Every structure is written in structure tokens, then in C-alpha cells.
Amino acid sequence: MTSTAFTSAAAERPFGRMMASATPGRSLLLLLPAFLVLGVILFMPLLDLAALSIDGGSFGPYVKALGDPLYVRVIGQTFQIALISTGICLILAYPLAYFMATTSPRLRILCLLLVALPFWTSVLVRTYAWMVLLGRNGIINRLLIDNGFIAEPLPLIYNKAGVILGTVYYLLPFMVLPIFAAMMRVDRQLLLAAEGLGASAVRRFFSIFLPLTLGGIGAGAALVFILALSAFITPALLGGGRVIMITNLIYTQVSQVLDWPFAAALSVLILVATIVAYSCIGLLTRRRWN
Amino acid sequence: MMASQEGLSTQAEGTALKIRKVTKRYGAVPVLNGIDFELREGEFLTLLGPSGSGKTTLLKIIAGFEHSDAGRLVLGGEDMTRMPPSRRDIGMVFQNYALFPHMTVEENVAFPLRMRSVPRREIPGRVRQFLEMVDLGEFASRYPAQLSGGQQQRVALARATVFGPRLLLLDEPFGALDRRLREAMQLQLRELQLRLKLSTIFITHDQEEALIMSDRIAVMRDGRLQQVAKPEHLYRRPVNEFVANFVGEANILSGTVAEDGAGRRCLRLEGGQMFPLPASKGTTGQPLSVLLRPEHPSPVPPGDEPDSTITGRISKVIYLGTTIKYLFEAENGLELHFRRQASHREEVLPVNTPITLGWSSRDLHLLQ
Ligand SMILES: Nc1ncnc2c1ncn2[C@@H]1O[C@H](COP(=O)(O)OP(=O)(O)OP(=O)(O)O)[C@@H](O)[C@H]1O
Ligand SMILES: [Mg+2]
Numbered sequence: 001m002t003s004t005a006f007t008s009a010a011a012e013r014p015f016g017r018m019m020a021s022a023t024p025g026r027s028l029l030l031l032l033p034a035f036l037v038l039g040v041i042l043f044m045p046l047l048d049l050a051a052l053s054i055d056g057g058s059f060g061p062y063v064k065a066l067g068d069p070l071y072v073r074v075i076g077q078t079f080q081i082a083l084i085s086t087g088i089c090l091i092l093a094y095p096l097a098y099f100m101a102t103t104s105p106r107l108r109i110l111c112l113l114l115v116a117l118p119f120w121t122s123v124l125v126r127t128y129a130w131m132v133l134l135g136r137n138g139i140i141n142r143l144l145i146d147n148g149f150i151a152e153p154l155p156l157i158y159n160k161a162g163v164i165l166g167t168v169y170y171l172l173p174f175m176v177l178p179i180f181a182a183m184m185r186v187d188r189q190l191l192l193a194a195e196g197l198g199a200s201a202v203r204r205f206f207s208i209f210l211p212l213t214l215g216g217i218g219a220g221a222a223l224v225f226i227l228a229l230s231a232f233i234t235p236a237l238l239g240g241g242r243v244i245m246i247t248n249l250i251y252t253q254v255s256q257v258l259d260w261p262f263a264a265a266l267s268v269l270i271l272v273a274t275i276v277a278y279s280c281i282g283l284l285t286r287r288r289w290n
Numbered sequence: 291m292m293a294s295q296e297g298l299s300t301q302a303e304g305t306a307l308k309i310r311k312v313t314k315r316y317g318a319v320p321v322l323n324g325i326d327f328e329l330r331e332g333e334f335l336t337l338l339g340p341s342g343s344g345k346t347t348l349l350k351i352i353a354g355f356e357h358s359d360a361g362r363l364v365l366g367g368e369d370m371t372r373m374p375p376s377r378r379d380i381g382m383v384f385q386n387y388a389l390f391p392h393m394t395v396e397e398n399v400a401f402p403l404r405m406r407s408v409p410r411r412e413i414p415g416r417v418r419q420f421l422e423m424v425d426l427g428e429f430a431s432r433y434p435a436q437l438s439g440g441q442q443q444r445v446a447l448a449r450a451t452v453f454g455p456r457l458l459l460l461d462e463p464f465g466a467l468d469r470r471l472r473e474a475m476q477l478q479l480r481e482l483q484l485r486l487k488l489s490t491i492f493i494t495h496d497q498e499e500a501l502i503m504s505d506r507i508a509v510m511r512d513g514r515l516q517q518v519a520k521p522e523h524l525y526r527r528p529v530n531e532f533v534a535n536f537v538g539e540a541n542i543l544s545g546t547v548a549e550d551g552a553g554r555r556c557l558r559l560e561g562g563q564m565f566p567l568p569a570s571k572g573t574t575g576q577p578l579s580v581l582l583r584p585e586h587p588s589p590v591p592p593g594d595e596p597d598s599t600i601t602g603r604i605s606k607v608i609y610l611g612t613t614i615k616y617l618f619e620a621e622n623g624l625e626l627h628f629r630r631q632a633s634h635r636e637e638v639l640p641v642n643t644p645i646t647l648g649w650s651s652r653d654l655h656l657l658q
Binding site: 187189190192193194195196197198199200203207208211212287288289 | 388392393
């Protein structure tokens with residue numbers, strides 16, 4: 001399985017082909033440094049964590065996480081928020097990426113800069129900015145009240161909608177960029193060919209363009225979903241303690257309750273969910289054709 | 291320069307496509323200039339011209355991917371100048387094939403049928419029939435990336451013909467193939483085209499390919515049509531120097547019309563030689579160019595007296611196996627190409643051999 005992946009990737013680039021002509025053993029050697037570093041700083045702590053979660057040979061922490069309605073609700077809510085955020089990101093990102101891929105090169109660069117702009121400041125600062133904007137006494141509520149549109153401030157944050165808004169805002173670039181890249185790779189000639197063969201605009205989109213950009217959608221969705229599952233700052237600030245996600249729960253278990261095995265079990269659950277989500281998305285959007 | 295066309299009004303078959311005064315410019319640059327010709331039902335017509343002469347642009351306008359600035363297109367009696375490409379029912383083969391990479395060979399060929407809402411039951415049989423026609427029966431479930439260039443080409447051909455298009459357009463389809471594959475594909479395409487009686491426009495800038503394949507050839511230069519004619523007509527009676535040089539090899543003799551002592555019309559070259567002309571056209575003193583194909587001048591055997599002769603020497607020999615190409619230089623510097631069939635009865639003439647070449651005035655063709 002790895003060998004076919006290797007050869008098909010290698011066939012695409014001259015450099016890859018050059019490397020493939022060396023023995024596979026020698027090119028695997030190139031992976032060694034990264035492998036060592038990852039082994040030490042990632043896999044060992046992970047194993048440690050897994051061991052901690054079944055400390056004393058009992059699955060107690062897992063039973064607690066998946067049995068207690070309180071925690072089941074937190075887990076459910078976490079997945080719900082991650083899923084909705086991913087969906088909204090996709091709906092927003094696809095047309096935006098399409099615009100970027102089809103517009104003039106100049107406007108494209110400008111859009112790329114704007115999309116990447118949030119990366120230049122910390123998530124914390126940006127999330128506080130949302131609070132200034134959306135809070136009880138925030139700019140939006142103040143404007144609406146001062147102009148007599150409403151009497152009482154609207155609950156714009158400290159609820160699920162607020163957390164989803166913040167998450168979407170934070171993760172949108174992770175959806176836009178892979179989809180944009182996939183769209184740039186689509187050969188325009190294929191769309192012309194389809195048109196000449198009798199396909200209407202709608203059918204060109206669903207039969208040609210969408211399938212050819214599915215890989216980008218998959219990559220974007222996987223990134224956003226996984227990052228949303230493990231987002232911490234956004235729910236902590238915009239949820240205001242009322243919307244609790246798994247990460248916030250882990251934090252309280254570690255820093256206040258000091259129930260380390262339970263925190264470890266929750267972490268393992270996120271990890272498993274991540275792997276499952278990743279595989280599912282990968283299977284759904286796999287390119288079978290090369 | 292007027293494009294000359296032969297026998298359009300006397301044809302028996304119907305007209306598949308009429309192209310009327312099509313003009314196109316990109317910015318200030320005119321790319322097509324009053325293109326005007328007709329394609330007959332079931333005809334294989336080749337657009338031949340050097341790079342940048344506007345062949346692809348014309349094909350795109352016919353397919354509907356570009357719009358002409360002026361002029362009309364009439365397909366089977368229906369004006370389609372502004373019709374969207376998806377409704378034109380034209381099969382097109384792109385230079386780089388443009389196969390859908392995410393669909394199997396079968397799905398690619400079924401695509402135009404699905405777009406036309408052909409009943410589901412009928413699709414597999416029809417796809418199979420066309421795949422077999424291009425010898426790809428056993429490749430039906432492969433993806434394009436798993437095929438060779440020639441195989442991809444044939445999938446593209448099947449996809450462009452499976453739905454019974456009113457017109458088949460091909461833009462240098464064999465450009466990327468090696469010589470042998472190219473020749474095999476030329477035969478296969480022509481066979482398919484004849485079997486399906488497809489009205490076809492084919493682009494190439496390879497004159498040999500054009501001569502082999504076509505019912506008629508349309509020669510283009512700088513966005514203008516030079517001549518539309520049958521291959522042998524184009525070769526024997528090109529309208530101008532450009533066509534003469536572009537199709538086959540050519541000796542062009544330029545001078546003025548003159549009269550010799552016997553009162554015959556002659557061509558007088560700058561060096562003073564006089565060669566009799568085939569027809570008594572033109573007035574004395576008028577500038578004129580004539581074409582002499584390299585197969586016509588030949589060494590004059592003793593006792594033979596052709597009406598035109600010239601003496602000089604062989605200056606270059608190119609041995610091509612079945613033919614030998616010679617470059618001849620006359621005493622006064624005039625250069626001519628001539629060609630001999632290789633034969634074991636005739637020695638290859640070495641460079642510097644003194645020689646007298648002769649031809650008949652009937653071998654000359656007057657250019658405009
Ligand atoms: N989109 C475009 N914008 C501006 N100029 C163009 C465009 N497409 C083609 N041209 C110009 O129009 C002219 C004709 O181009 P076209 O592609 O039709 O030539 P061609 O005969 O197909 O040549 P080739 O044999 O190289 O394919 C060229 O000078 C080209 O530079
Ligand atoms: Mg071209």
C-alpha cells in the first residue's frame with residue numbers, strides 16, 4: 001500500500017522519479033531525523049497519556065466519560081460545534097475560493113493576502129476583538145440600542161452561536177486555501193470539453209468541477225474539523241463558561257480537579273475521534289484515478 | 291488576396307457548414323480576416339497553415355468557445371453564430387485530449403450520451419460499440435492516467451463521435467504522437483470518418499498529413515484563407531507563391547512576360563533567360579511568377595529537345611532512399627531543385643557534374 005502511494009507520487013515529479021530510482025531503503029533513511037524527533041516529542045508523551053488514562057488497569061475514566069450524561073453532553077456538544085463550524089466554513093469557503101481561482105491574478109493575490117491576514121495576529125487577540133465587538137456592552141449592541149432598534153442587548157456571545165462564529169472565523173483560511181489550491185489545478189480545457197459535449201453549466205459543475213476539487217474539500221474539511229474539535233481559546237472566551245467543549249473540560253480536570261487519568265482519557269477520546277474523522281474524510285474524497 | 295474555391299455551386303452533396311465572412315481580432319490584432327468557405331456533408335477538410343495563422347481560433351469559433359466579431363456560421367441550415375457550445379452538437383478532439391481524469395474510459399465515452407439524456411439502457415451498448423471501433427474494448431474500466439498517449443487519443447476520438455455529432459473538429463490531434471503511431475492513427479481516423487460519414491474539420495501544420503487525409507485542404511496564412519482545394523489540385527495549381535511553397539517543394543521563377551523571336555509568350559528572368567509559358571496570358575512587361583515542381587526538370591537525354599533548357603552543374607545531392615534530391619546551379623547563378631526516382635539503372639550524380647536540365651512549358655504553373 002505504501003509502495004503504490006510512493007510510486008504514483010514519484011511519477012508526478014522529476015525529483016520524485018530521481019529519488020525512486022535509488023533503493024527505497026535509502027530514501028526511507030531521509031525520514032529518520034523527522035521520525036526520531038516526532039518519536040521523542042510526540043509519540044512518547046502520547047503513549048504516556050494513554051497509559052495514564054488506564055492507570056491501575058481500570059477503564060474507569062472511560063466509563064465516566066462515556067457514561068455520565070453530563071460528560072456525554074459535553075462530548076456531543078463538542079462534535080456538534082465542530083461539525084457545524086466545518087459545514088459553515090465549507091459553504092463560505094467554496095464560493096470564495098472559486099472567486100479567487102477565476103479572478104484576475106492581481107485580485108487573486110489581494111484575496112490571498114486578506115485570507116491569510118488573520119494568521120498575522122494571535123488567536124487570543126482576535127478572539128478578544130470579537131468580545132469587544134459582540135459583548136453585552138459591545139460595539140454592535142451599543143449601536144443597536146443607541147439607535148433605538150432594540151431595548152435590551154442581544155445575547156451575541158456566551159452561547160453556542162458565538163462559539164461557532166468564533167470558530168468559523170478562526171478556521172476559515174484552513175478551508176479556503178486547500179480548496180483554492182485544488183481549483184487552481186483544474187484544467188480549464190476540461191470544462192470547455194464538457195461544454196462542447198453538451199453539459200450545461202450545472203452539470204459541468206457537478207460532473208467535472210466538483211469531483212475534481214473534492215480532494216481540496218476533503219483536506220480543508222479534515223483540517224477544520226480536527227482543529228475545531230481541539231479548539232480551546234475560542235470556546236473558553238466566547239463560550240464564557242456556558243458552552244463547554246472537551247478541551248475546556250480537560251483543562252479544568254488538569255488544573256482544578258486534578259483528575260489526571262480522566263483528563264488523559266478525554267484526550268485519548270479526541271485523538272481517536274480525530275483519527276476516525278480523518279480516515280472517513282480521506283475515504284470519501286480519495287482520488288481513485290491516479 | 292482572393293481565396294479561390296472550386297466547384298461549390300455544382301456539388302451534388304449537401305452543405306454541412308457554411309462559414310461566412312468570419313472576422314476576429316484580439317485587441318488591435320486581426321486574427322481572422324473574412325474567412326469564407328463551406329464544408330460539404332461527409333467531407334474531410336483540413337485547415338493547413340503555419341503557426342499563428344489562426345487555425346485554432348477558427349476552430350474555437352466553430353465550436354462556440356470563442357465568438358467572432360463579424361460573420362455567420364450556418365450548421366445544417368441553422369444559424370448558430372450565437373448558439374452556446376453545449377447546444378451545437380459538435381464533437382471536438384483537443385490537442386491534449388482533455389479526457390476527464392476522474393472518469394474511466396467508459397464513463398468518458400458515456401458522458402456526451404448522459405448529457406443528451408440517452409436512455410440508460412442504451413448507453414453501455416453504444417459505448418462498447420465505439421470503444422471497439424477504436425480497439426479499446428478491453429480498456430473500458432481504466433482511468434485515462436493508466437493509458438498511453440495513443441490510447442488516450444482514441445478515447446477522445448470515441449468520446450467526440452459516440453453521440454453522432456453534426457460535425458467533428460480535431461485540433462492537431464496527433465501532434466504529440468511519434469511517427470509510426472501517428473500514421474496508424476491517421477488511417478484509423480480516416481476509416482472512422484468515412485464509416486460514420488462525419489463532416490470533419492481537421493487542423494494540422496504538417497502538409498504531408500494534410501495531403502494524406504483530406505478531401506479538401508484550406509490553406510491559411512495570417513488569418514486569411516489562401517486557397518481551398520483538393521490535395522492534387524492544391525499541389526498542381528496553387529494560387530500563389532505561399533501555397534506553392536507550403537504544400538510540397540517548389541521552384542519559383544520570377545520575371546516579366548516577354549515575347550521571343552517566334553512570337554511565343556515567355557518568362558524573362560532577371561538574368562535574361564527566356565522560358566516559354568504554357569498559356570499566352572499576360573501582357574508584355576508584366577511581372578510574373580511561375581511554379582516548377584522539382585519532379586519536372588530532368589537531365590536532357592541526347593536527341594531529346596524539350597522547349598525549355600538550362601545548363602549548369604549539380605551543387606548539392608541529398609540521397610533519400612527512394613528519391614534523390616539535387617540542387618542545381620545554372621551558369622548565371624539561378625538555383626533549381628530537382629528530384630529523381632532512385633533506380634539501379636541510374637547512377638547518383640556527384641556534386642559538380644555539368645548538366646543540362648530540361649522541362650516542358652506545360653509543367654509550368656502560373657502564380658498570381
Ligand atoms: N486569447 C488570445 N488573446 C490574444 N491573442 C491570441 C489569443 N489566442 C490566440 N491569439 C493570437 O491569434 C493568432 C492565431 O492564433 P491561433 O492559436 O489561432 O493559431 P494557430 O494557427 O492555431 O497556430 P498553431 O499552429 O501554433 O496552433 C496568434 O497570433 C495568437 O498569438
Ligand atoms: Mg493551434
